Amino acid sequence: MSLHRFSYSPLTAGDHKVGLAGSFSAWQILPMENTGGVYILSLELPLGCYRYKFIVDGNWIIDESNPHKESDAFGGLNSVLIVEEAREKLRWDDVIPRLANKAPTDYLKLYRSGEDAGELRFIWFPGLADEILLHVDSQVVSLSRIGGNTLHDVYFCLIRFLHRDVSSDSMDSLYSNQLTIYNDGKGEFSQNLLISITLEILFQGKRLVMDYSGFS
Numbered sequence: 001m002s003l004h005r006f007s008y009s010p011l012t013a014g015d016h017k018v019g020l021a022g023s024f025s026a027w028q029i030l031p032m033e034n035t036g037g038v039y040i041l042s043l044e045l046p047l048g049c050y051r052y053k054f055i056v057d058g059n060w061i062i063d064e065s066n067p068h069k070e071s072d073a074f075g076g077l078n079s080v081l082i083v084e085e086a087r088e089k090l091r092w093d094d095v096i097p098r099l100a101n102k103a104p105t106d107y108l109k110l111y112r113s114g115e116d117a118g119e120l121r122f123i124w125f126p127g128l129a130d131e132i133l134l135h136v137d138s139q140v141v142s143l144s145r146i147g148g149n150t151l152h153d154v155y156f157c158l159i160r161f162l163h164r165d166v167s168s169d170s171m172d173s174l175y176s177n178q179l180t181i182y183n184d185g186k187g188e189f190s191q192n193l194l195i196s197i198t199l200e201i202l203f204q205g206k207r208l209v210m211d212y213s214g215f216s
Contacts, residue, residue, distance in 0.1 A: 001044045002083050007147040008032065008039045008054045008063070009156060011111075011119055021060075022052025022081075029055055038146060047085065051078040064111060065121060065147050065154040090125050092206055098125075099215045107210070108199070110159075122155045122199065129153070133200040 010016050018039040019029040032039035032054075051070070053060045062069060063079040072078045109121045122132060122143055132143040132155050143155035199210040209216050 001046055003042055004045050004081065004083060005040060005042045005147065006032070006052075006054075006063070007041075007065075008056065009037065009119075009144075009146045010039075010056065011158065013037075017055075017057055019055040020052060021055060022050050022078075024050045024052070038144075045081075045083045047083050050081045050083065052081060053078060063147075065156075067123070089127060092128055092203055095125050095128060096208075102215075104199075104210050104212060104214065108197075118159045120157050120159055120197075123152045124155065124201065126151070126153045129155075129201050129203050131202045133202070135198040135200065136196055 006020050008018055008020075010018070015034070016039070018032045018034070020032055020041050021027045021029045024043065024045055030041060030043075032041040051072070053062060055061075060076075062077050066079045066081070068080040068082070069077045070080050107123050109123070111119045111121065120134070120143075124132070126148055134141045134143055134157060141157050143157050145153055145155050147154050197211070201208040201210065
């Protein structure tokens with residue numbers, strides 16, 4: 001048996017009804033607990049392969065923090081969880097060679113939830129970060145860990161895009177790790193944002209910096 005924690009972070013503030021269903025529950029919906037805006041459910045699961053979805057306010061959706069997906073019987077997708085024997089943990093010195101042939105966009109994803117809102121997610125090696133800081137212009141935001149498995153951890157921050165003529169002082173934060181980005185126009189913003197950011201990964205006194213050009 002292995003203890004796995006499922007977590008879902010909504011892109012909008014407020015109270016949501018969130019559940020989890022999958023092959024491990026015979027697709028019966030299990031309620032998830034709201035813990036400060038992140039919905040959590042931990043389950044003891046035998047080794048094996050499982051399909052699952054979140055149910056958010058009546059809508060069945062995949063787990064965006066999990067890159068493993070497959071088609072379902074209804075023309076949509078299921079998230080796929082593989083529970084396996086614990087692997088030998090990576091060390092910090094093991095990570096550096098693995099980054100040589102990787103682009104930052106392999107680890108960083110931007111999901112757009114509306115015209116002026118989105119979520120930035122960073123996928124990193126499990127257990128190899130004490131803190132991850134996102135730098136954009138003069139803003140610094142600490143990313144929150146929202147889940148993971150034996151292969152990766154997932155961190156995130158919420159983003160609100162404002163036009164230059166709007167004062168950020170009048171905006172209410174959704175969460176403490178919300179980032180405000182000013183956008184002069186509508187439409188595509190993902191590439192400009194990814195070019196402009198720097199991530200700082202801190203672990204046991206060691207530091208790794210990632211920007212659009214690579215890792216250093």
